[in-house]
Amino acid sequence: MRTALIYLQEGPGGLHPVCAELAAKATELAGDTAGVLICRELTGDLTAALRSSGLSRVYLYTFPAVSAFRQEAHRAAVADCVERVKPEILLFGATLEGRTLAPMIGAAFKTGVTADCTELSINSEGQLVQTRPAFGGRIMASILTRTARPQIATVRQGVFKAQPRASGDCAVIPCELPGELRPRLQTGDDGAAPVLEQGRRPVVVAVGGGLKDKADLVLFEQLAQKLDADLMCSRVLVERGFLPQGRQIGLSGSAISAELLLCFGISGSVQFLSGVKGVKRLCAVNEDREAEIMKNADYPVLGDLYGVARAMLAAAGD
Ligand SMILES: Cc1cc2nc3c(=O)[nH]c(=O)nc-3n(C[C@H](O)[C@H](O)[C@H](O)COP(=O)(O)OP(=O)(O)OC[C@H]3O[C@@H](n4cnc5c(N)ncnc54)[C@H](O)[C@@H]3O)c2cc1C
CATH class of the missing domain: 3.40.50.620 (HUPs)
Known part of the structure; x- marks a missing residue:
């Protein structure tokens, strides 16, 4: 058998x-x-x-x-x-x-x-x-x-x-x-650091190529913290060295199944979208209404990612 x-x-x-x-x-x-x-x-x-x-x-x-x-x-x-x-x-x-x-x-x-x-x-x-x-x-x-x-x-x-x-x-x-x-x-000491898994909280904030500067991550870290969310990203930001590979969503990153995924400045490539199939609700913030992710989003928000993130932080009481 x-x-x-x-x-x-x-x-x-x-x-x-x-x-x-x-x-x-x-x-x-x-x-x-x-x-x-x-x-x-x-x-x-x-x-x-x-x-x-x-x-x-x-x-x-x-x-x-x-x-x-x-x-x-x-x-x-x-x-x-x-x-x-x-x-x-x-x-x-x-x-x-x-x-x-x-x-x-x-x-x-x-x-x-x-x-x-x-x-x-x-x-x-x-x-x-x-x-x-x-x-x-x-x-x-x-x-x-x-x-x-x-x-x-x-x-x-x-x-x-x-x-x-x-x-x-x-x-x-x-x-x-x-x-x-x-x-x-x-003895518990095999010399290896414990591995932590990202993207498993019910809410995930994801940032992508629309982010201009690594220093701008602070805004999204604050938002993620306020929402008790994990901060994840598209591959572009890993390639730019903004975030480690363990935070990448997609075909060559992690698949997530969050209750709510908030995407900021992500175009919605087929590789990225293959990692979010299990997500229950997707909110996409993009300045391009034709971006693929806007067609896949339950809540498409047309606008500047910085402006929308600040407005969300303010609404959340910051
Ligand atoms: C074999 C292979 C595997 C891959 N695996 C992955 C993977 O696992 N994950 C992954 O993500 N990619 C993967 N890729 C790369 C993928 O093809 C795309 O290049 C990548 O997903 C693009 O990332 P992005 O949408 O964040 O960036 P971009 O394509 O640069 O898109 C940026 C988006 O931000 C918007 N934007 C810009 N400025 C603003 C602003 N101020 N306000 C609002 N919106 C704004 C733009 O309109 C655009 O839609 C893979 C590619 C290959 C070939």
Whole structure:
């Protein structure tokens, strides 16, 4: 029987939402589905999330002293789990954690990784067909990992639908890392900085090429702070060195699924828009009424991005 293993990432109140989406897809792809979870301790929230995941079992690595994502610790645990389970398929959410780990595991097992898949299926030869946009989104490529195993793919949040289940059985198999890594990890000091994920708050403020100067970011940082929002950007601002790549939305950045996205001075390229498909409401501020983003916005605001941002700040009581 084919086994699909999913990397389970902790999230607010249990697991990251992409885990339930991957679990639902894995059930379609394989008769046997399992997860690998790395955490400080198995909390009640995590246990509840595992029970409703539909996975048959979870391999649990507890690092009591490691409070955040540590790439060396997490890589070692996932690699150990892959050795034990020998899955045909290994899926990661396209989160910062998933995007960091998938290529490391791919390299360790000398197999391929397909990033940001938009569809996964099994062909007549039992291989995983990994479909994703290529050439800037102009074609869809179907990629096979012909011989090496596992077949590894990352998938962004919102691409597949979660299938909420009634609480069921999910066996928890406690695992320990073999070798010298263990004592070092248990002290919590593997030397790596924790990775923080951006763009997960319900409101996101995004700035783009319309921003003239790096110093102008202050206005949008203030607005984001006032709205309790994450500040994100288009690729142009990463290229100009205004903001780090971790804040980029789009095909080669993060996909977000905010309740409300406020875009300032962003044209709405196909690459940018591919990262906002999961957004519930989009407000675009642009001085060009013909800009693509204005056609895609629920609330198009024709005007100068600085003037509108100042007016919003004033309305919010600043
Ligand atoms: C393979 C590939 C991957 C890519 N991946 C990404 C990606 O992940 N994310 C991404 O964003 N891009 C990506 N790009 C780049 C993408 O094609 C665009 O170049 C980019 O999205 C443009 O960013 P922008 O709309 O912010 O800037 P611009 O195209 O410069 O648009 C600026 C907008 O601001 C408006 N504006 C200017 N001044 C003002 C003002 N004072 N007030 C109001 N409005 C104003 C203008 O009317 C314009 O619409 C990728 C490209 C390729 C080829």
